[in-house]
Amino acid sequence: MRSNLIRTTTLAATALLAAFSLTACGSETGSSESAKAGAAAPAAHQAVKQSPPPAATAAPEEKTTDTGGTSKDTAAPPARSDGKNTPDATKRTGSGSATKPDRTPVTCDGGNTRTAVTTVSRPLNHLLLTLTNTGDRPCYAYYAPALRFDDAQAAFPVLDDSKPQAVVTLDPGHSAYAAIGLTGEPGAGPSPREATRLQVHFSARSGEGSTGTPVSLTLPSDTYWDDNGFVTYWQTEMADALTY
Template identity: 35%
Template sequence: MRTSRIRLVAAAGAVLATLALTACEDGTGTQDEGASQPAGAAESVETTPSGGSQGDKGQSTGGGTAGQDAAGDKSGNKTGDKGTSAGTGGNSGGSENSRVICNGTNTTVDARPVSRPVNHMLITVKNSGSGTCDLPYYPVLRFDEMQWVPQPVEASKPQAVVTLAPGETAYAGVLLSAADGSGDGGTTAHKLTVAFQGTTPNSDGGPSAIPALPADGVYYDSSMAVTYWQQSMDDALTY
């Protein structure tokens, strides 16, 4: 009888073990898996900081955009400052460019030999324009088709550029030939071109003038020289 009980208990244990094994295999063990959810929940909690990190990155990106906008503003401000500076420079340049040079378009020019001093000619320039003009340096003369330029009389250089208001006149004296006959290549010219210089030496001051010469022409030789523009006739004929 005792043996039968032992066998019955053993058989019952085997049956219980078999039932437990069957329950695990047929999915009834999902309760146990459900009990492990806290571990899954922990993973979910860990994901949240990760998402928060992504959000921080998004904010950081947004901050970067704001920085770029600020940089854009700085760039715009700098551009604007440069534009203002350029505008000032433009006004300054316009002021310099507004200076008018006396030339063949705003003056009338006369050229005629004088009796004293001998072998001299006087060039007279009158401002026929409506504004003030400057006469820098000295006239550049060319008789007929000559291939050389008469040299200036350096002693005649004025302290300041001659300036003509409308209606005013200025003068330049020309030594045509050496009184002692020491000059070379003497010839008689029938045409004279008077060129004007700009604000730098030997620069172009604008259209030339072609004043009429006496019918019998003007004699000159290699000693010809010209004074700087003068405010008075006497100063022009001193040299």
Template identity: 40%
Template structure:
């Protein structure tokens, strides 16, 4: 009896194996979820990008590549920079006179006259007769006749800024001709006067001299001869 039962179980197992094999072959069976996929069904995706490599037109931080607004360059960036440079580097000035020039004998009218106060003084008046703003630097350089020396300036009269003249404006300088107490020496009478101009630096050429007329009897001067710096007002030019 025991041997017959064993044979029956063996036969049943064989029958079940045969049925399972038949089901797999005709496509009606199911596969185990844990079964491995055939190697032939797995292909490599060669078009995939590396996570660390930005795609075309995009930077690593997600902004558009070659964007002038982000990079600060490119055609638009250069154009904007050009506009800024044009604004910052423009020529001319905001005072309405883009072509400032030096005042000298060619663009001014110069007159001289003795004054009663202070005693032994003469006033030089310069008027801008041109159409451009002109600058008077330092002090007038005086030369009577053929004199070989130049009068020194009163340093106390030096202004804080260069005197500038718009067209039609005037400026002044005072001249001490001789010592009131007679302490000067080498006194003589000048018949002709040349008024010279400094350039941008002391003793540099400021342009043509002016040749103002002197009184008919000339002007007496001695070794005390001295001159003020150019002044904006007559009172400053004649202040002892």
């Protein structure tokens, strides 16, 4: 009977130990699973926290403003200028003064002058050409005007004795004069013929041919001319022209 009691006690102890062993295993298993779950949770939280924001994947070009309030583009530095082509630099040219108008003389012609033809009482059978500078620059009245009456083929003769000592220069608004002797001595050539139009051409600086724009004038009524007439060189004074 004692033997049965020992045996029963041994079995009970064995069963108790087994129960403790199962409890310990369950505790260790639960603790292990909990530990794994606890370790995984911070990792998942950390992954979400470190993900870049959507804006970071397509950030716009950055611009900053310095302390002076000037906007700077970090993508490209501002262009440099030596100041030669800026509007302000242009205005400062010539010590800041306004550009002076060009006063270089040009050749007088029909584009920058006004020409008029009039009758005179003395000398007889004479006309007077008046050339006035209408431009804004001085002009040179070279030599004598080249004249053609109506449809004449040849230019009217020029009186060489009337050549002035210097080229006539006309400032804007000023005038030069040339006299036209319509006929020569009576009976010295063909009979005078009537004319209604006068073409005036302007001599070139070289003295060869004409230059610029010619003008066409209406002659006074009862104007007659012949091949023995003449025209003078341009003169600065009306009286000088009419002495021939």
